[in-house]
Amino acid sequence: MKPLDKQSQQSVTPAAQPWLIRAEQPDDTDAVEALVDLAFGPGRFAKTAYRLREGVRPDARLSFVAQDGAGDALWGSVRFWPVVIGESLALLLGPLAVVPQLRGRGIGISLMQTGIRTAAALGYGAVVLVGDEPYYAKVGFARLTPGQIRFPGPVDPDRVLGLSLNGQSLTSLSGDVRRARIDIAVCASSAPVGGGA
Numbered sequence: 604m605k606p607l608d609k610q611s612q613q614s615v616t617p618a619a620q621p622w623l624i625r626a627e628q629p630d631d632t633d634a635v636e637a638l639v640d641l642a643f644g645p646g647r648f649a650k651t652a653y654r655l656r657e658g659v660r661p662d663a664r665l666s667f668v669a670q671d672g673a674g675d676a677l678w679g680s681v682r683f684w685p686v687v688i689g690e691s692l693a694l695l696l697g698p699l700a701v702v703p704q705l706r707g708r709g710i711g712i713s714l715m716q717t718g719i720r721t722a723a724a725l726g727y728g729a730v731v732l733v734g735d736e737p738y739y740a741k742v743g744f745a746r747l748t749p750g751q752i753r754f755p756g757p758v759d760p761d762r763v764l765g766l767s768l769n770g771q772s773l774t775s776l777s778g779d780v781r782r783a784r785i786d787i788a789v790c791a792s793s794a795p796v797g798g799g800a
């Protein structure tokens with residue numbers, strides 16, 4: 604799918620066109636990265652969540668995109684990264700982004716719901732994220748107690764949210780949040796790797 608440059612951004616019409624959610628494919632990568640760049644800008648790499656993504660690939664089974672019905676344009680994207688919290692494998696949701704002109708049509712919520720449903724079916728126990736509670740509460744996220752889980756950098760405690768996928772109470776989620784593994788060699792080691800490192 605073609606990358607989303609400024610020109611194709613402007614040509615997207617907000618009319619009630621049909622759209623669908625599907626698994627991200629390798630040739631979507633450029634378009635997804637262009638969309639995430641547009642939504643968050645280059646400053647996103649400085650965020651604490653990126654320390655948990657550095658050198659780690661997202662779980663490819665949980666990367667979904669929204670596209671228009673004709674399959675010509677990418678309208679939204681969600682990815683999930685594996686993390687370890689305390690001693691448990693979990694997921695970090697995000698980035699989640701929708702083309703600005705097409706927001707407010709349920710695309711973001713559908714992307715998350717598809718990912719969450721698939722994550723539960725794969726056996727993941729919980730998802731965490733740093734984000735706006737009023738939005739993520741729409742798919743079941745709740746604020747965690749400040750300090751309950753500890754990110755490898757500064758985060759606003761009011762924006763640390765969690766969702767249980769296995770029926771266990773969110774209070775069972777505790778400890779340091781670490782990278783689940785290293786897939787790609789990185790120069791600087793920021794967040795410790797999970798599994799006892």
Ligand SMILES: CC(C)(COP(=O)(O)OP(=O)(O)OC[C@H]1O[C@@H](n2cnc3c(N)ncnc32)[C@H](O)[C@@H]1OP(=O)(O)O)[C@@H](O)C(=O)NCCC(=O)NCCS
Pocket residue numbers: 642643697699700701702705706707708709710711712713733734735737738
């Ligand atoms: C956040 C984002 C993904 C939402 O996508 P979307 O497709 O517009 O969302 P949906 O259509 O599924 O949901 C829209 C609803 O969520 C609400 N909403 C959207 N963003 C919100 C926010 N930050 N806080 C509270 N409510 C929010 C809308 O008001 C709307 O509510 P309504 O249904 O009661 O009218 C999109 O705005 C975006 O890409 N933003 C830039 C990137 C970003 O901030 N990502 C999230 C990181 S924390």
